[in-house]
Structures are given as structure tokens and as C-alpha cells.
Amino acid sequence: MSKWRIFKNGLFKNNPVFVVYLGLCPTLATSTGIRDGFGMGLAATFVLLGSNTIVSAARRIIPRKVRIPCFIVIIATFVTIVELFLSAYQPALYKSLGLFVPLIVVNCIILYRAESFASKNRVFDSFLDALGMGFGFTLALLLLAFIRESLGKGTLLGYTLIPGFEPAVIMILPPGAFLTIGLLMGFFNWRKNRGRTAKCD
Amino acid sequence: MKKRGDSAYNMVIVLALLCAAAGLALGGTYRVTRGRIEAQKERERMAALRIVFPQVKKDGFREVSSPKSAFAAGGKYHEAYDDSGKLVGYALEAAGTGYSSTIRVTVGIDAKAEEIRGIKITFQQETPGLGANCEAVEVEETLWDVLVGKREKTPAREPKFQAQFRGKNLDHFVKVGNKYQNIDGLTGATITTNAVTDAAVAAVKEFKKRILKSSDAE
Numbered sequence A: 001m002s003k004w005r006i007f008k009n010g011l012f013k014n015n016p017v018f019v020v021y022l023g024l025c026p027t028l029a030t031s032t033g034i035r036d037g038f039g040m041g042l043a044a045t046f047v048l049l050g051s052n053t054i055v056s057a058a059r060r061i062i063p064r065k066v067r068i069p070c071f072i073v074i075i076a077t078f079v080t081i082v083e084l085f086l087s088a089y090q091p092a093l094y095k096s097l098g099l100f101v102p103l104i105v106v107n108c109i110i111l112y113r114a115e116s117f118a119s120k121n122r123v124f125d126s127f128l129d130a131l132g133m134g135f136g137f138t139l140a141l142l143l144l145a146f147i148r149e150s151l152g153k154g155t156l157l158g159y160t161l162i163p164g165f166e167p168a169v170i171m172i173l174p175p176g177a178f179l180t181i182g183l184l185m186g187f188f189n190w191r192k193n194r195g196r197t198a199k200c201d
Numbered sequence B: 001m002k003k004r005g006d007s008a009y010n011m012v013i014v015l016a017l018l019c020a021a022a023g024l025a026l027g028g029t030y031r032v033t034r035g036r037i038e039a040q041k042e043r044e045r046m047a048a049l050r051i052v053f054p055q056v057k058k059d060g061f062r063e064v065s066s067p068k069s070a071f072a073a074g075g076k077y078h079e080a081y082d083d084s085g086k087l088v089g090y091a092l093e094a095a096g097t098g099y100s101s102t103i104r105v106t107v108g109i110d111a112k113a114e115e116i117r118g119i120k121i122t123f124q125q126e127t128p129g130l131g132a133n134c135e136a137v138e139v140e141e142t143l144w145d146v147l148v149g150k151r152e153k154t155p156a157r158e159p160k161f162q163a164q165f166r167g168k169n170l171d172h173f174v175k176v177g178n179k180y181q182n183i184d185g186l187t188g189a190t191i192t193t194n195a196v197t198d199a200a201v202a203a204v205k206e207f208k209k210r211i212l213k214s215s216d217a218e
Helices: A003-009 A024-030 A034-057 A064-089 A091-100 A102-106 A108-116 A123-152 A174-193 B008-052 B131-135 B143-148 B190-217
Strands: B061-064 B077-081 B087-097 B102-110 B115-123
Touching (some): A003 A123, A064 A108, A102 A108, B008 B102, B131 B190
Antiparallel strands (some): B061 B077, B077 B087
16 A cells, blocks of 8 residues: 555544544544644544554564553553643643543543554555544544534634524534534545445345 | 463562552652642632623632631632722622532622622533533524635633523522522522522621621621
């Protein structure tokens, strides 16, 4: 696979949220606003880059039987580093994301790429893969956040869109999250499947 | 992943080395960021104090941390002195159980503990759009204003819900049944409204009882 293909893979064709359906919990929870969604996306991307690179670099010395604990140690270390830097340099964002920063450790996307790609490929390729997957995750978050913030708070990036507009609060609560993501997934699936006839055996 | 190196010896060694490396990385990062994190916390503490007492300068606040103050949330409170050295009032920490979190409030009171000078909610994780509106600030500029460049740097406004506590005497807080008669509650968030008000009022009453009455008795 060409370098470009490796990177592009995680953006649309195998988007971790809308195609592989991973990392849904933080996606739903932090997509209430563009600022939060973008912050979470970047934080997760940073962790992905770090963990994919290290896992790939160490792939010849990590024994197969303890690979998962090893991956978790690596991932958790990067998440803690992100936590420390966020609380030092972006305290407002850190407070906003709250519990979901440490939860990046169990974001399935990260373990998924460590196990399916980084442990079997070269360092630079793993880095590109992490970049693509991280950006794909961020794009999904931004799309959801754009819809939810504008409809649920009447703002974008904190600035009011239409003065006097009473937002539909449900959009920033859990039901709104599920509605939005469900409809989006349905739409993407429809686009993917149109023109294909069903196989009847 | 290596298959040959699956011996118990190898597994232990690799995991141990990995954890040691992780420990080093984390220790290093902690050292680098610790100063800033402490500074942030101090800044937030100061900000809350300055909001409830805008006329008091940073060094006008004196922390009181003694057995006498043990009853207060955090075991301490602040005395506020203005430029001429006069005691303007006190700043207390209050806490109350909200709907989905423990809400923390800094309450500024006058020197006689009869009037609430102002409050600042320092921590809450209430429902977004409902209870969380206790910290909502009305932003007048629209996105269009920002894009067009019509942006005036307006100073950060006080959240509407908290602003109504300014300069209110203790007997303003009359509660009939489950509702404060003179407080504009948050839409659809009675629990949050009451949690904040209860916490502030209770803290003032407790403070009055413990600190001021006791000095009267001496």
C-alpha cells in the first residue's frame, strides 16, 4: 500500500466511527460543541500517534502473550502525558472534557490500530496510519459537533448563530446524540450501498 | 510479535522495562508541567475571590486556617481587606449536592455576615442546557458579528444566575416549601437552583454562628 493510501484509509473508507463503529462512547459524549469535539479529536490523535509509533518500534521485542498489557501501558502513558499538558496549558478544555480525557485509554480505536496495524508494520507506516485514523476520528467528531451545537445550543464555537433562537436542548443530551449518529450512519450506509444489488443465494 | 520469546523470563523482563520507561516519561512530564498546573489552580482560586470582592486587591485576601475554621468547606476561609486595611468581608467555600455533581461555590459576605456580596460557582457538572446554565453567560455577539469583524472586546460578563446574589441580605432568601421566593430559578433545574442557594445560605449562617457569635461571646 502506498504511503498516501495508508494515511487516507482512516479518513473516509475505514473511518473508525462511521465505518468500523469504534470509539462511540467518547464520540457521543464530547460532540456537544465544536471546541470540545476538536479538542478530544486532537488529544486522541496525539495518543494514537505516540502509541502506534512506540508499538511499532517495539514490535520485535514485545512477547506475543503479553502484548495487550504492553499496549495498554504504552497507551496509558501517552494519555497521562496528554492529561498533564492539557491541565497545564488548556485548563478550560480539560475541565470541559472532564472524565473523557482519561477514558481515551480505553478508546477502542487506539487498541484496534495498535493490534491490527502497528504491531505488524514499520514505524513510519504506523505513524501515517495513526494520523489518518486520528484525523478520521476528529472529522467524525466535528461533523457531529457541528450539527449538535448549532441545533442544541444555537451556537457555533460559542458564538450565537441566530439571535433569539431557542435551541432544541435534546440535541446536546444523550438522545440527541444517538439520533444524530444513527441518522448519519444510515446516510453513509445508503450512499455506500446504492447501486449495489443484494446477493441472493 | 515474537513467538520464540514467549518465555516467562522474557515476558517479565519486557513488561518491567516498559513500565520503567513509562515511569520515567511520566515523571519527566510531571516535572515539566507541575509549575504551570499549580499556577493555574492559584489563578482560579484568586479569580473566584476577586469576582466576589472586585474592590479588593490580590494581597488584600488573608487566608484563615485554624481549628476555629475547621467547620468550613476546605477547613479555611479568607478575610478580605481593602486598600486602607479595613475588613471588607469574608470569602467562604460552600458545597452542595446538585443534580449530578457536588457543586462548589465561593461566597463573599460582608463583615457582619448579614449580606451576600456575591457568589462564584467554582465547580459543577450539572446537566448541560439545564442545571449547567448556572454558569451560562449571555453572549451578545453572533457568529456573523465575529466573521464580519464587528467584534468588541467586551469583558467577561457574570453569569446571570449568579449575578442575582449580589448585595442580597440574608432575609432575601425566603424559602417556601421547595422554592426560594425571591430567586430566579434555572428553567427546568430546580435541584441545581436550590443546591446552589442552599449551600450559599447555609455557609453564611454557619459562619455567622461559629465565627462571629463566638467572638461576641469572648
